Amino acid sequence: MTGYSATSGNRDAGRAVRDRGPARAAFGDPFLQGRAWRVLPILAVVIFGATFPSRASSPAHPHDDIVAMVEGAALSAAESEGLEDIEVRVHPLDPRLRPALCDRPLDVIRPHAGRALGPVSYGVRCGGSIPWTLYLRAEVSAALSLPVLRSSLPRGALIAENDLEMTTRRITARAVDLIVDPARAVGMELQRPLAAGSPLRHGQVARPQLVERGQTVTLIAGARVSGTAR
Numbered sequence: 001m002t003g004y005s006a007t008s009g010n011r012d013a014g015r016a017v018r019d020r021g022p023a024r025a026a027f028g029d030p031f032l033q034g035r036a037w038r039v040l041p042i043l044a045v046v047i048f049g050a051t052f053p054s055r056a057s058s059p060a061h062p063h064d065d066i067v068a069m070v071e072g073a074a075l076s077a078a079e080s081e082g083l084e085d086i087e088v089r090v091h092p093l094d095p096r097l098r099p100a101l102c103d104r105p106l107d108v109i110r111p112h113a114g115r116a117l118g119p120v121s122y123g124v125r126c127g128g129s130i131p132w133t134l135y136l137r138a139e140v141s142a143a144l145s146l147p148v149l150r151s152s153l154p155r156g157a158l159i160a161e162n163d164l165e166m167t168t169r170r171i172t173a174r175a176v177d178l179i180v181d182p183a184r185a186v187g188m189e190l191q192r193p194l195a196a197g198s199p200l201r202h203g204q205v206a207r208p209q210l211v212e213r214g215q216t217v218t219l220i221a222g223a224r225v226s227g228t229a230r
Contacts, residue, residue, distance in 0.1 A: 009010050009047075010117070011229065014142060051206050056137065057101075058100060058101070059101040060098035060099060060100065061099045061100065061101045061102050063092075064098075066099070066134060066136070067090050067136065068090070069124050070108070070122045070124065070138055071088050072108075073108045073122050074088045074116075074122065074140050075108060075118060076108070077120075077140075078109050078115075078117065078140055081116050083142035084142060086141070086144060087140070087141050087142070089138060089140075090132070090136055090138040091137045091138065093136065097134075098132060099132045100126070100130035101130075102126035102130075102132075103128040103129055104127050106124050106125065106141060107125045107126075108122055108123070108124060108125075109122065109123030109124070109125055111123055115140070116140060116187060117140050117141065117142060117171065117173055117174060118139070118140065118141075118173050120139075122135070122136055123135045124136065139172070140172070141170045142171055143168050143169070143171075144168065144170075144171050144175055144178075145166055146167065146168075146169065146178055146179065146180045146199055147166055147180075147182040147185060147200065148155070148164070148165060148167065148197050148198060148200075149163060149164065149194055149196055150164065151163070151196045152193070152195050152196050153189065153194055155190055155192050156190060157188065157189070157190045157196065158187065158190075159185050159186055159188050159189075159190065159200075160186065161182070161186050164182050167197075169199070175206075176199045178200070179199070179200040179202060180203055183229070184207060185200050188205035188208070190204065190205060191204055191205060191206055192204055
């Protein structure tokens with residue numbers, strides 16, 4: 001089944017292209033994995049003029065025009081949030097669907113409560129003499145540059161600058177908990193062991209508790225002992 005996709009690089013709108021097969025995605029971190037894109041038949045809500053006629057009795061609105069409206073709206077929504085290198089994959093309309101040729105400009109409806117990434121749904125509405133509304137599903141991803149570990153580190157390790165390297169991952173949800181600035185990770189203490197290639201989250205690191213000269217500390221090694229740091 002043929003799908004549709006659109007891409008955007010450097011905040012420039014992409015163009016629609018044919019996708020001859022399902023997209024594949026694999027990432028090192030579960031949060032970043034998203035779903036492997038599957039090109040499925042579109043589930044469209046059909047109102048008024050969009051029908052499945054037994055024969056072509058009247059001009060139909062081109063499917064490509066409808067899909068292009070969704071692609072453009074999804075790209076604009078993601079770009080408005082500062083995202084870059086955006087990819088939009090729109091699930092195809094059923095080829096038997098023949099919405100009446102609209103004699104007015106099409107309108108886009110965004111019913112998914114403002115979400116710009118991941119699975120989204122957009123409506124395309126014709127307000128012409130034969131009105132109809134179709135809802136199309138799409139998958140939206142974007143590229144994110146972030147630091148990851150060069151090698152595995154144990155719990156309690158202090159992160160040094162040479163422990164990190166920058167990489168680019170594709171995301172399908174807002175990465176609010178990920179550390180994207182390496183300066184925010186350097187000098188922090190790992191709260192759990194992490195494997196090589198792992199991105200860092202704010203909940204996985206903490207400021208180390210340093211002991212200053214003259215500070216009274218308590219050591220527990222089978223028995224509680226108090227002493228003064230020198």
